[in-house]
Amino acid sequence: MTTSDALRAQLRLPLFAAPMFLVSGPDLVIAAARAGIIGSFPTPNCRTTADMEAWMARITEETAGFGSGEDHSTKLWSANLIVHRTNARLAEDVALVKKYRPPIVITALGSPRAIVDDVHDYGGLVFADVNGIAHARKAAAAGVDGLVLVCAGAGGHTGRIAPFAFVPEVRKFFDGMLIVSGAMTDGRAVAAARALGADFGYAGTRFIACAESMAPEAYRQMVVDAEIDDLVLTSALTGALASMLRPSVREAGFDPDALVEGSTAGYTHKTSENRAWKSVWSAGQGVGSINSVKTVAEIVDDFAREYEAALAAL
Ligand SMILES: Cc1cc2nc3c(=O)[nH]c(=O)nc-3n(C[C@H](O)[C@H](O)[C@H](O)COP(=O)(O)O)c2cc1C
Known part of the structure; x- marks a missing residue:
């Protein structure tokens, strides 16, 4: 069994609720884990390291027992570290990551190299968020387990490459896990990502309009x-x-x-x-296909139904 198979076996469908600045917090991460997908939050959403410690302790406690591993102890969630030189708090954030051991760390806006060993040492996986080929090559060379391909159409700091081009281009030099991101608002898009040869989908915008988001x-x-x-x-x-x-x-x-x-x-x-x-x-x-605010559980139900139907129709 590959690591990708093992992760997907613990999920209802292969989807991340993507990290979003000022939007994703512990309520969303916990609800995502309980619904059977992988939730995540950017660490700058915690105003202080004390807040971050409280969030991580709560996430650890409240996702326990909701995994689908044999003893139901497996719980998948992710912290998103901004590995940019302007992030003065990075060292403190990494110390908390080492303490609370999120199973997955997603890096953004810089090289993941400095944190890969720290995360691997406790058995975690590192995914680097990339929006171009050169950036993907550098992250792959830094030893990450997976890449988040931020494609054209993504919310936040977006990408310019279509997923149909990005996935095969990166596959030429990287055989780790791939996540496709960009305009993924229903389960059909997750099935499309799988059909393209990617391992997971990554949805941000759909989760802005959820009951558990921190968005006003x-x-x-x-x-x-x-x-x-x-x-x-x-x-x-x-x-x-x-x-x-x-x-x-x-x-x-x-x-x-x-x-x-x-x-x-x-x-x-x-x-x-x-x-x-x-x-x-x-x-x-x-954004045009989001017509109501729903709970994370309702959104994941929709995604799962559409995903299964799309796979059956392929
Ligand atoms: C409001 C907002 C804030 C975001 N903030 C972050 C962030 O802090 N870190 C990060 O890695 N990506 C961030 N992203 C990008 C998302 O993680 C993800 O790549 C994107 O939302 C996927 O596209 P979609 O919104 O079309 O689903 C943000 C996206 C949005 C919409």
């Missing part, structure tokens, strides 16, 4: 109301290409049709960046 009510409603044409792709807000909801750009006082590209603002830990994500909201291209 107005943000959830905007996701429910928005159609694909309500998105604007811009690097003006954070310096990196991001998929943003036009109504929120307008409400924050910017003209979505006159954004000045090429800002060089840093990432999550900078106050300016914080303000950007707090007042200007992001969604991926699957």
Whole structure:
């Protein structure tokens, strides 16, 4: 049995609830684990390391017994570490990762090299989030177990490559696990990712509009109301290409049709960046198919039904 088979055997369907800045917290992670998928949260969502310790202790305690391993002790969840040089808290976050041992660590915005051994030492797996081929090659060379391919259509800091190209290109040089991310809002898309040869799907935007997300009510409603044409792709807000909801750009006082590209603002830990994500909201291209706020359990039920039907129809 491969590691990928072993992970999937513990899940209802091969899906991650993707980490989202200011959106994913312990309620979402715990509900995801209990529903049979893998939940995750970015560690900068915890304002302090004390908060992070409390979150990880709670997640460990409240997911215990919900796994589908023989003794029901297996529980899959993931912490997302921002391995960017501007993350001044990285060393403290890594110390807590070593203490609470999330089975999976997802790295973003930099090289995973510095943390791979720490996670492997306690038996965890490392997935690196990448949005291009050069980045994927570097992460593969750093010894990760898997890559998250952030494809065109993804929410947050998005990708530019179509999944139909990204998966086979990366398969040329990497035989570890692959996760496909971008506009995955139903179970048919997870089946499509499997048909492409990837191991898992990764859905962010669908989980913004869930009962357990930390997103403000107005943000959830905007996701429910928005159609694909309500998105604007811009690097003006954070310096990196991001998929943003036009109504929120307008409400924050910017003209979505006159954004000045090429800002060089840093990432999550900078106050300016914080303000950007707090007042200007992001969604991926699957936003048009989200029509109501549901619980994580209801969303996973939908995904599982659609996934099985799509596999049966292939
Ligand atoms: C509001 C928002 C915040 C995000 N924040 C992060 C983050 O902190 N770290 C990260 O690795 N990815 C982040 N992402 C990207 C997601 O993990 C995932 O790749 C993306 O949401 C998948 O595309 P989808 O939204 O179309 O499903 C974010 C996405 C959104 C929508």
